[in-house]
Amino acid sequence: MLLILPVPRTPKGSLDEKNLVKSRTIHHIQHVEFVRASEMTLTRRNFLKTTSGAALAGCALWAPQVAHSQISLGDMTLDVVSDGSLNIPGSFTFGSMPRDELASILQAYDQSLDVLTPPCNVTLLRQGDRNILFDVGSGPDFQPTAGLLVESLDALGLAPEDITDVVFTHGHPDHLWGLLDDFDDPLFTEASYMIGKAEWDYWLDPNTVDAISSDRTAFAVGAKRRLETIEDNISFFKDGEEIFPGVAARASFGHTPGHMSFEIRSSSNAAMVVGDSIGNHHIALARPEWVSGSDQDGDLAATTRVNLLDQLASEQMPLIGFHINKGGMGHVEKIDDGYRFIAET
Numbered sequence: 001m002l003l004i005l006p007v008p009r010t011p012k013g014s015l016d017e018k019n020l021v022k023s024r025t026i027h028h029i030q031h032v033e034f035v036r037a038s039e040m041t042l043t044r045r046n047f048l049k050t051t052s053g054a055a056l057a058g059c060a061l062w063a064p065q066v067a068h069s070q071i072s073l074g075d076m077t078l079d080v081v082s083d084g085s086l087n088i089p090g091s092f093t094f095g096s097m098p099r100d101e102l103a104s105i106l107q108a109y110d111q112s113l114d115v116l117t118p119p120c121n122v123t124l125l126r127q128g129d130r131n132i133l134f135d136v137g138s139g140p141d142f143q144p145t146a147g148l149l150v151e152s153l154d155a156l157g158l159a160p161e162d163i164t165d166v167v168f169t170h171g172h173p174d175h176l177w178g179l180l181d182d183f184d185d186p187l188f189t190e191a192s193y194m195i196g197k198a199e200w201d202y203w204l205d206p207n208t209v210d211a212i213s214s215d216r217t218a219f220a221v222g223a224k225r226r227l228e229t230i231e232d233n234i235s236f237f238k239d240g241e242e243i244f245p246g247v248a249a250r251a252s253f254g255h256t257p258g259h260m261s262f263e264i265r266s267s268s269n270a271a272m273v274v275g276d277s278i279g280n281h282h283i284a285l286a287r288p289e290w291v292s293g294s295d296q297d298g299d300l301a302a303t304t305r306v307n308l309l310d311q312l313a314s315e316q317m318p319l320i321g322f323h324i325n326k327g328g329m330g331h332v333e334k335i336d337d338g339y340r341f342i343a344e345t
């Protein structure tokens, strides 16, 4: 049996569409070779499922990093579903931060200055007969360590067609590109989509590709192309709107121009899906006021982060962070100069 191995990748400051297409082609070839070796006739959908399952059985490197967390709020259940992890140069996030103080904080968290390997925690909200995803992960085209959402959903007994609704926090690749499968077809065939109006307007604006920083050009091209595939099946919301019973949108601009968080509430119990407005468990909490290179508007994102953390700590409200460690679900606690994350385990 032919094993499907991850495509080796050297870390890059940015990814362009050409590199992404190249890596996807390699991915395709591996799938095709696998099917040839197994001499099976498969439908397209079974093909994807079978290759994923076989890859899991044959190659531990592809196993999803299942750090599964769950909380219940009234008749709602919130699960963290792993899409894998990313590999990001430290300079992308830490670039402008004061080096000496940064180094001592990162040391306390056993976090390297040179590279980050953040988890990708997609949130699944189950409410009655609705299965709602907050973001859809990276899909096959971004990084070889991510794009594992389908396997993680499968572990919960859910297939892509069981997803009834998809809500986006923002349009970055690790949150949006999982919209399409290996064949560039929509993966969640039964889902309706929602996104903040400001975020939609930003990525659909033809000027964004030129206005965005050069290391994010592929983000703009990739977001527009993917969002256009669902433009007949997407609705928009604004700050404060209740998008489902008990689920309110919360503007948390800065990481992207229209980034949204979501407060999910059942009477006095609530949790906040914060997306990337609190982007990691170390420096974003230890020094929330520091400008991070991973945010498109660093000053606005820092103000947003400070306000959110203040609320989460004072109300003792659980949060779910897309790139926060140990499953991404937990509380924040005020400490001397900032906050710390306490995982819900």
Ligand SMILES: [Zn+2]
Binding pocket: 172, 174, 175, 276, 322, 323
């Ligand atoms: Zn992200």
